[in-house]
Amino acid sequence: MKLLVINPNISHDVTRLIEDEARRSARPGSILTMATAPFGVAYIETRAEAQIGGYAAMQIAAEQHDQHDAVIVAAFGDPGLPALREMLPIPVAGMTESALVCACQQGSRFSVIAISQRIQSWYRETIASYGFSERLASIRALDDPLAHIGRVQQDQGDRLVTLAERAVQDDGADVLILAGAPLAGLARSVSHRLPVPALDGVTCAMHQAQAMVDLAPHTPRGGSYSPPPAKDCQGLGEALSALVGRQPLAAQRA
Amino acid sequence: MKLLVINPNISHDVTRLIEDEARRSARPGSILTMATAPFGVAYIETRAEAQIGGYAAMQIAAEQHDQHDAVIVAAFGDPGLPALREMLPIPVAGMTESALVCACQQGSRFSVIAISQRIQSWYRETIASYGFSERLASIRALDDPLAHIGRVQQDQGDRLVTLAERAVQDDGADVLILAGAPLAGLARSVSHRLPVPALDGVTCAMHQAQAMVDLAPHTPRGGSYSPPPAKDCQGLGEALSALVGRQPLAAQRA
Amino acid sequence: MKLLVINPNISHDVTRLIEDEARRSARPGSILTMATAPFGVAYIETRAEAQIGGYAAMQIAAEQHDQHDAVIVAAFGDPGLPALREMLPIPVAGMTESALVCACQQGSRFSVIAISQRIQSWYRETIASYGFSERLASIRALDDPLAHIGRVQQDQGDRLVTLAERAVQDDGADVLILAGAPLAGLARSVSHRLPVPALDGVTCAMHQAQAMVDLAPHTPRGGSYSPPPAKDCQGLGEALSALVGRQPLAAQRA
Amino acid sequence: MKLLVINPNISHDVTRLIEDEARRSARPGSILTMATAPFGVAYIETRAEAQIGGYAAMQIAAEQHDQHDAVIVAAFGDPGLPALREMLPIPVAGMTESALVCACQQGSRFSVIAISQRIQSWYRETIASYGFSERLASIRALDDPLAHIGRVQQDQGDRLVTLAERAVQDDGADVLILAGAPLAGLARSVSHRLPVPALDGVTCAMHQAQAMVDLAPHTPRGGSYSPPPAKDCQGLGEALSALVGRQPLAAQRA
Amino acid sequence: MKLLVINPNISHDVTRLIEDEARRSARPGSILTMATAPFGVAYIETRAEAQIGGYAAMQIAAEQHDQHDAVIVAAFGDPGLPALREMLPIPVAGMTESALVCACQQGSRFSVIAISQRIQSWYRETIASYGFSERLASIRALDDPLAHIGRVQQDQGDRLVTLAERAVQDDGADVLILAGAPLAGLARSVSHRLPVPALDGVTCAMHQAQAMVDLAPHTPRGGSYSPPPAKDCQGLGEALSALVGRQPLAAQRA
Amino acid sequence: MKLLVINPNISHDVTRLIEDEARRSARPGSILTMATAPFGVAYIETRAEAQIGGYAAMQIAAEQHDQHDAVIVAAFGDPGLPALREMLPIPVAGMTESALVCACQQGSRFSVIAISQRIQSWYRETIASYGFSERLASIRALDDPLAHIGRVQQDQGDRLVTLAERAVQDDGADVLILAGAPLAGLARSVSHRLPVPALDGVTCAMHQAQAMVDLAPHTPRGGSYSPPPAKDCQGLGEALSALVGRQPLAAQRA
Structure with missing residues (x-):
């Protein structure tokens, strides 16, 4: 199967991190197409940046989904995920949603470990929008501004592990989600140091996307995820016009 | 005070409807600037269209908010509202949010009367994202596709009143919200026929925006609505770059 | 427009604080009538005191609402608000409800800063009764008994600011509500020291009450806020009898 | 043990209904004192009437609780219950709360059968204030105005049974609560006609009040139900002054 | 009346503790039958152990409920309670559920004091399954492994009291529930040291079971607690076969 | 990988249905071991039957999980799932949980189509226990008693499709879950007749179980899903003793 992995941000460094980790979860025969947003910001911490990244993901998905079997939105917080799911005829997975559904199958409550204080609100609201707030034990985040988004694992790995341990000990987490595309791979490299399973959004999204292709859901004719009128x-x-609209009458006549 | 009213859609007809109704709620001295999205769709029914409209609203707001005292996002569902609120140094009101807070001050539960079946899911999720689901008695919507978005009041007025009456009688609504910019003015013209107060998103947004200017909140230095890092x-x-980002290092050096 | 501002407590000192702050938010042409409860307690900290204050507010409102355009219940916790809203033919605003709806338009989550430990439960239950619990980041309160209810701002101002800062830093508040009529004016005097917008219940109630008069909702003939049978x-x-009842048959015959 | 049963309304007819039913649940040695509100309305359908009845219940409880072991607030909706519980040194039971806790021990979800359409909102909000909304299957109510509050069982018995049957069949109720003091005794007289257990608020309140006396909780020194400061x-x-206040300084000096 | 008290665990020591405390709450004429699980574990801390204990309780209840008027499931967490309530023709009370309904009638929020860290998740999920999470202030638990389950009160009494005090002071508890059958009697012996009422699950279950016998609900013919088809x-x-099934056809024919 | 598929009921017919459908979702190299409960009931409709089936599943899992990579609990309602997940060192999937997480990735709200009226409460409570109630549009169920549990698809297929269509049209379902092991295969055979994706619990559980083996979570040393003390x-x-307990001291000494 062919999977289109969209980094809704402009950071090619992060796209490479995502790709490295995604390849480890590709089944034999699964082929990845990586895409990086042509416009937007370096990484998403806020609602404003997610609004931009979501639109960028729509543009990429509209242009490139053809000849793929599924799409992965590869930023934690899943910018544009509901929009893509409505407009595309193939399954769409998101890093947050995939991590949440994997976490729910390994424990009752999970904690999210995040790369910045500011990012917490956006994560919290994303999780709430999926109706998973009851199962969120806590979000814990690094305090200091990131020196370089592509090196956060090397620079802050030990502090992220400490936050994860406190989430288990003090907040009652059964599962940890190491969140954010810049942390792709960290769950794998530190899981032996953590008392509970640690999940990586990229890995979970790969597994869920491939499972959804296996499920082969048909495109709905009804319900609120049928194609936009x-x-x-x-x-x-x-x-994008071909997916969500028709040209205005004037343009059509011209 | 000067208010920037953004129609996040491309329909100039609807912008005119919004303007006509908004002017009735402008206090002496309040001046309106109307803006219509340069790209997007005719009106928003889906999550995908809201993702587009929200980005269009960001672009307009970034370019035109200067020399205004507040911004109004004039589409029900408030596309881009949290994003605008984060990035702008002035208050931002939305039609849905404003209608909800006005409704909450006039009764315990409200119903939303909407222009299409499809639009209900997006409205429901918007209301849930504000944490107001407990107070939502119902959403009731027209069954048939709209012939012309600018004439829905004339074409469907009686059916909308019937839906509103059933919301009070059968669903326990204390207040009605006649939703969607294309219905601007309907609440005023039919309120005498309805057993409970009927609200118009445009009118509510005008009153709430002006009240927020009166409140004069300062731009936050902390919390999750301070400017994006x-x-x-x-x-x-x-x-938009000036508000949410800085140019990439390469570009900066160039 | 004419606004009736009811202090549901017997403390004339607090009525004066409320009036001073309220006048700053009165638009040109808005005229205030202040009323102080003829029976009750000095200030409300408990459910029992709120039950008393609510009944006192009903008595005042019944007697004085005539020739006013709106009523404000000027105690945080809004004693009697639903009762007044049901029985009066004009809009009714409450300090808590108004502060909440203003806060919701400036951020995702708010904290309430309160004058006593005991008062927290009543506040928490009031906020829950409006369905706003999801958006409450925290309530933080002074530890020590108040020496004098009319001087709490002078005596405890710095400690209240410290509580507010912790609510932003530790609890994730985007907006602060400095709660209780005895704190009227504090938000204005300390807002420059606080990292996020700080709201005052009196000011918010003034703006919302005036906005509701602008909205001019008609008295419902149906729903649960139509006049009590x-x-x-x-x-x-x-x-009060004229609003909620009729004299017993015996009395009527006599 | 001695139980003070307070009808927070002025209807002596209803007090007699309550007394007749309450006596059936009094254990040997349990003695009832009946009290009827000296001011208020005939029966409570609205938030406004509940605000009045709650204050009346406070007055009666303050004056008569001495030499009793527990108090019962005998109107569905429990007007004044939290206030009484805070201020009295003895247990206080309410008809609604008692019926809810008995219902929860007999099934997963319950329906409330009520005497008027208007009364539903007040009941719904009371149940929500206790945090029991998840377990409420439905509220169903008589459509027509009551001819005589003291004869509703005779006049409307069959229609109430029909409503109850539909609550089981269509709404998924495991238990029925026949609500309102005017229905005291109906559950007993029609239970053989109903497919699931039917509860009477008076009976439940009697059993719960007596159980709480058996439990003999001490008056709290802390928490939010310790005596009001x-x-x-x-x-x-x-x-009432002796329980919730002290005389103003001026009065004390005089 | 005759009450069957089932310890769903194999620990006869704990059964004796339960019996000692239960006898204090038996009314004159109430007779207790004690039963200890013939298979299972020493005490229940986990979902797995509760699944076992619930099945053991079903076996005991099926065999011994005859000639009793009510059953008490005497382990905190109420293993098997819904199952027993469905299949038995008599009322069934559980320690947790009974403590919760008693707590709700004495305050707004309660805390649970527990004997081990591990046990908290099971308790939290039990309370959530009843829909009481909103009223749970906190669960606080002993840190160290128990040396002997039958001596936890003597060994850890002071630490349990300290946890209880912190629940009132820091978590806002109005009522304390000292949880777990091994703590039977502790609430009584330490209540004078605690600022708010402290409840014992055994005692509460005794009072609620006897109250339910007084209520005499009939066995439902409908709803989801009628006997399993x-x-x-x-x-x-x-x-057990006689209550939940019929023999397979083959067996029946044989 | 090797998967142990447990039917927690005694019906070998249903085990065959499950196996037939499960094989279609086994990847090359995935090997199934089928197990049928040695004690219990024919199929689970009630909490009582689920308590039995959960214990049976524990017994089977304890005895047979060795040399498998994951376990599937193959009854809708997931009897025993949390217990198995706690005690086993390998991933455990359930039909309901798997269907829910697949449904959440294909739409906002789902409906469950069920084989009997009685079964709805158990399903509703299972879904609530996972925290997914917000996303449940409805449960719709067949009215009549089943003639033969192994032939329900043939006998009732058209009626099940009609229920499914109404769930989309009237309840707002974006996804359908055809629930219950006796319906294994129905989603596949009727999906072309349905307007939205239709899911089968067996298929979903197969995909999720295989995805979890791919994820290879380690056995937790902490959190509430570490092995029971x-x-x-x-x-x-x-x-089972080896997994959840140790032999009593007496037995150990013997």
């Missing part, structure tokens, strides 16, 4: 649109580019 | 960005346009 | 009553005084 | 008060009458 | 079964023993 | 036990059989 065609309507006038402009300025969206050809690929 | 500056980070590398590209392709966002000058105005 | 007339029924036998006794001992309620003339004004 | 003494503070200035006026106009509350001698008995 | 008869179906093929095997290997359950004669008594 | 060893304690005295008796009568559990050798295999």
